[in-house]
Each structure stands twice: as structure tokens, then as C-alpha cells.
Amino acid sequence: MYKGRSRALGLLYLAPALLFVAAFTAYPLIQMIWMSFHNWSLIEAKKWIGLANFVKAWNDRQFWISLGFTLRYTLYITPILMILGYLVALLVAPNTPLRRFTRGIVFVPVVIGLSVSSLLWYWLFNYHFGLVNRGLMDLGVIARPIVWFGEDADRALWAVIVSIVWKVLGFGMLLFVAAIHAIPQEITEATMVDGASYWQRVRRITLPLTARTVLLVTLFSIIGSLLAFDQFFLMTAGQPFNQTASSMFWVYLNSFPYLKLGYGAALSLILAAIVLACTVVQIMLTRRTHV
């Protein structure tokens, strides 16, 4: 089959993609590490400062506030997404027309942009003009409108979490449904015969057999949450006083409006290292799925 096919020809076909990744992913990665050891801005000449940027991050109060806030966001949203996503998956897994339809609808917000959905929810949660306050007041849950963004960091965080759960619930659901469908029919039938109740079956059969997918989606959620930017930039704008500025938001502020590229690179590197730790676990898991 491969006779007459030279290695060189194969490399030639592969070359454009390799060069592209080398230029626009590998090179920036090396550049980022290089930049992080410099005082680097677009205006002044760059200067080697060793680890000073990292020391600066260590002593940077906002760095810790942002990291803490991002971790808190990750810690709150991940279990909500997992549990809710799994319950919805259990609900819509049977192949009836209504459930198939529901599956399709729950997935719709996944296909729209995160920035656009953030702008949509920014309006819904607006103090005067938003329908969340109007709806809660009509239902008698609250007596007067709530200031969702800009006053209290926790309240803003929960508003963002609601919007993101709406946006990405379908992501986990679809993967969970696929995993549930992959369970061999005989196992389900066998347990139905012995009269195990539905929740017994879920706990003893469905959950253990889809555990790897659950872990995988958990890691996706963690990585995505650690890198969160759009939702905070557009909904809370970091208010009040940068208390809701996520880690990526702090990278952005340093690199671009302030043009402290060296410091921005150092912050990026720290964030990338945290994410990398999660990715390594994820790759180990997917490798096992692959085999």
C-alpha cells in the first residue's frame, strides 16, 4: 500500500499544519515564558528582571483576589453543572419523541456565543430594565428589585452562575446521555428483571458505568471555569472594585489596558500551569477511554 510513498511526501502534506502550530501556538508559548522574565512593554525597551514578575504576583493583592474568586466560581458551578446535567440526562435519555426534543432544546444555548449570552443575561439581571427582577417580584419572591451587579460580589457571582448554567448545561447533558446509551442493554434489562427500583439502578448501575464521562465533564467544567473571562468582563465588569475580576480578567487588564506585557505573561504562565495540571488528568482519562 505505502509502496512508492516516500516519508518526505508525507511530511510535505503535514508541513503546513506543523508550521502553523509551530508559529501560532508553540512559538507564542516560548515567547510567553521569555516575556515573563522581562519588564516588557510596547513603549520602553525590554529589560531582563529574572523572577521579579513572579515575586510581584506573589505580593499582588489583586492577583490573590482574582485567583480566589475564580476558584470560588469553579467550586460553586462545577457541582451544580454536574448534578443538574446528570439529572437532566437521566430524564431525557429514553428515546421518546418528547425527550429527544427536550435534548435538542437544552443543547441550544451551547451553540450560541458566550459573549452574546452574557449580554443577554446582563439585560435580564439589570436592576431597572431586567426581567429577572420583574419576574421575581411578580412571583412574590422579592418585594423590591435587587441590584445584581456592581454592589455585592457574591450576588453578582450567583447571577453569573445562573447564566452560565443555562448556557452550558446541554454540554454535559449530551455527553452524559451518550454515556448512558453506551451501557449494554443486557445489564439494564437484568437489573429491571430483579425489580431494582429506578434510583437503585441509577446508583448501582448507571452512575458507576458512566463514571469516567462524569469525571471527564467535571474536568472540562473546571478548566473552562478557571479560564472564565467573557461572562465577568461583560456582566460584572469586575465590579465592585475588581472583586469579581476573574484570573483571566486580571491577565487581560495587565496585558492590554495597562500594557504590562511582561507581567501579563507571568500571570498567564501561572494560570496556564494550573490549567495544565487539570489537563494532564484529563488526557490520562481520555487515553483510557480511547483504548
Place this chain on the structure above:
Amino acid sequence: MLQRLNAGLALQGRPKTDAIRAIVGRTWESRTKYLAGAICIALCVIMLAPLVLSVMASLKTTVEAAAIPPTYFPHELSLDSYQKLWGYQDGLPTYLLNSAGTAMLAIVFSLALTIPAGYALARFPVPGKEYLFIFLLLALIVPYQALITPIFFMFAELRLTNTLVGLAIIHTAVHIPFSVYIMRNSFEAVPKELEEAAVIDGCNSWQALVRVYLPAIRPAMVTVALFAFITSWNEFLAALVIMNRGATFTLPLVLAAARQETSIGGTDWGLLQAGVTVSVIPCVLFYLLLQKYYVSGFLSGVVK
């Protein structure tokens, strides 16, 4: 689990409890069936409500869009907001063209890079193939958000900031692991006999690619193009960093700008929701039309 199964089997020799259980089970089952159906419908309503309310808000008159308290549904339909959006700053056509142009470029780049790459990975004896494949997946390991600072610096030097090509390059780079993966798999799935026949007929490798493989991998091309479009059309951070002149803004950027303007004073929520509606329409449309590619690409790209 096996223990559990055996315990279950042992229970079978108890007809009385079984009969009772069956009766209780049946009524319970029909009740839960309706309950599950009701929850499904409620879920659909909750998931669709924000989108429907946004479309409704975009159809209110200017006065109604600024009403306190807000109305759920417009009392009077009006295209005011769309008219304003059409002429907003550089005009909606500019932003639509920027967004669509970037997405088209990202599709072309993705296909041009990953079709030959997938071909080589699946059908050529390239030395160190596995390592090269992992290298192509580098963007999975280092998220592009983290690389945006050095990329910005690089693009500033290459004069790629404020260009659609520059933005499309970033979007392609974000997306390349997924595309390479899909392409390699679909090339591998083509029966080798097809190509062998072509080679016997005197085709060289390029002709075999064009005549034999391209028709066979069309679904993968649709999947890659679809995801490239969605990624590019929706991407925000890179656009925010690379594009700083109003005339080069993509749709999400101009909406973010409109949001900032509205938060100061003269609020125009109708215009903002008209913009949201315009951005959402192509995504939902492609999703409905290409759902098959969407779901299969999503599952194979994410899980494996």
C-alpha cells in the same frame, strides 16, 4: 455489581411480593411518566425563555424597551431597534461582514491545513507520526487564553492586529486540534482498497486525495467547517485584544461596546437585544440544519 445482580436473581422466587410490586409499579410508573413529561416541557420552557424574551425585547418600540418596570412581551411590534442597529456606529453590515469574513477565513484555513495533515497522518509512513500528531494537539494543552499576551505582541510586530486574517489565524489555532483529530479519523475510515484501485489506474497521491478521498470525507469537512464557523463567530477575547479600531470590530465586540455605552446613561436595551438576536440566528440555524454533524462531531471531538 455482580453481587448485586445475584442478590436480585435470588429475589425472583417470591411471587407474592412480585405481584404487589408489579401493581404498585404500574400506577407509579404511569404517574412518573406524566411527571417526567411535565418536567421535560418545563425544562424546554426555561431553556427557551431567555432567547424568546430577548427576541421579544428586540421587537419593542424604543419607548417600551426603556420602560420601568419592563414588559414581558411587546404591546406593539416595531423594528425600531433593528433600524438603529443597522446604522449603529459603522453600521451593522460592516460588523456582519467582519464576523462572517473572519469565520470564512477560519473555515478555509482549517480545511486547507487539516485535510492534507489528516491524509498524511492516516496514509503516509511519516517518521515520528505519533509525536507529530501530539504536537498538533498542543493547543489543547496550552489554552489560547493564556497565550493571548504573546500573540498580541507577535501580531503587533507582524502588523496583523486589526486584520481579519490575523483574527482568523487565532481562531484556526484554537480549533486545530479538533479539526486534525476529526480529519485523521475520517481518512482512516476510508477503505484502503478505494485508493489502491486509483493508484493502479495511475493516480499519484495528490490525484488520489482529490478524486478518491475528498468525496469520501465530505461529512468530516462539513463538521470541521461547522465548528470552525461557530468558534470564530462566537469568539470574544481574541477579537477584543486584536481588534481595537471600530471599523474592524466583529459582532460580539460592537455589542460589548454598545453595552458599555448603555451602562453610562442613555440605555438602549432594545438595540442590544436586537444585536443578540442577530448573532444568535446563524448559530441556531446551523444547529437545526446540521444537527447530525453537530452532535457526532461534538461527541467524537470531546470524548476521544
